[in-house]
Amino acid sequence: MENNYLDELIPKRDEFLENLRYKSSLEESYAPIVQKSTEQLIVTLLKLIKPHRVLEVGTAVGYSAILMAQNLPDDSSIVTIERYKKHADIAVDNVFASGFEKKIKVIEGEAAEVLHWLDGRFDFIFLDAAKGQYIEFLPDIMRLLNSGGVLLSDNILYHGMIEDEEKVERRKITIVKRLHMYLEEIMNNENLTTSIIPIGDGVALSVKK
Ligand SMILES: C[S@@+](CC[C@H](N)C(=O)[O-])C[C@H]1O[C@@H](n2cnc3c(N)ncnc32)[C@H](O)[C@@H]1O
Incomplete structure (x- = not known):
């Protein structure tokens, strides 16, 4: 859940990101971008x-990738994946x-x-794509995450549907089931230590052994 007072405490981003957030909120064809409280985390x-x-899974128009780039050490790099061509093209322009x-x-x-074909190791992975696929991504995510690396999975409370069965919309049943499987796996995986944080739409913060 977003909290307006707490959101207002979050410092404003630079003009470029503020404009991009504003533009994204107006454009119906754009995917939703990360919530402010999650962004601050x-x-x-x-x-x-x-x-x-x-590594980011789910670029949309590049907002969170640019935000991360602004907050990384100079010699760092980001790989971000987007399946929807229109979003990927806009993201490249924004980058x-x-x-x-x-x-x-x-x-x-x-x-x-x-x-599956990506190689190398990543120190931080931000998972922000189709929620029903997180469980399918996990084996490759584990392979790509460095020892001691951090995995942040967004929207894991899925508008309250994960915790409250009565809120589950019929057409979301499969996604909710898959998200339950994902949460059970990352909470119990012996190579991960995970905390679920009810910030924004809920995030899972995991550290790999
Ligand atoms: C919530 S948006 C990402 C927002 C972005 N991280 C930000 O905060 O600026 C999710 C994006 O993931 C993309 N996506 C969803 N499932 C995907 C998949 N399986 N592979 C690649 N991209 C995917 C969608 O097209 C959408 O643009």
């Missing part, structure tokens, strides 16, 4: 972890306009496939 985590390699084209690489493609 991401910035705090990046300052804490100082990751060198970041260039932000001046972070050397830091951010947008890969257009279905994450389940891209994650």
Whole structure:
């Protein structure tokens, strides 16, 4: 749940990001971007972890990738995956306009496939794509996450539907079931330590052994 008072305490971003958030809120064809409270958590985590390699699943128009690029050490880089061509193209334009084209690489493609061929290790992974697919992504995410690396999974409370059965919309039943499976797995996986934080739409914060 968003809390207006607490949201108002969050410092404003630079003009570029503020404009991008505003534009995204007006454009119906744009995917929703990260909620402000979650965004502030991401910035705090990046300052804490100082990751060198970041992976994002779910670019949309590039807002969170640019936000992360602004808050990473100079020699860090971001790979971000987006399956919807229209979003990926807009994201590439936004990345260039932000001046972070050397830091951010947008890969257009279905994450389940891209994650499969992607290699290297990442110190921070932000999972923000189709919620029903998180469980399917997990084996590759585990392979790609460095030891000691951090995985942040967004929207895991899914508008209250995860905790309250009565709120589950009929057409969301499968997604909710899959998110339950995902949460049970990341809470019990012996290589992960996970906390669920009810911020924004709920995040799971995991650290790999
Ligand atoms: C909530 S938006 C991401 C918002 C972005 N992280 C931000 O805060 O600026 C989710 C995006 O993930 C993309 N997406 C969903 N499932 C995907 C998948 N399986 N592979 C790649 N992209 C996916 C959607 O097209 C959408 O643009």
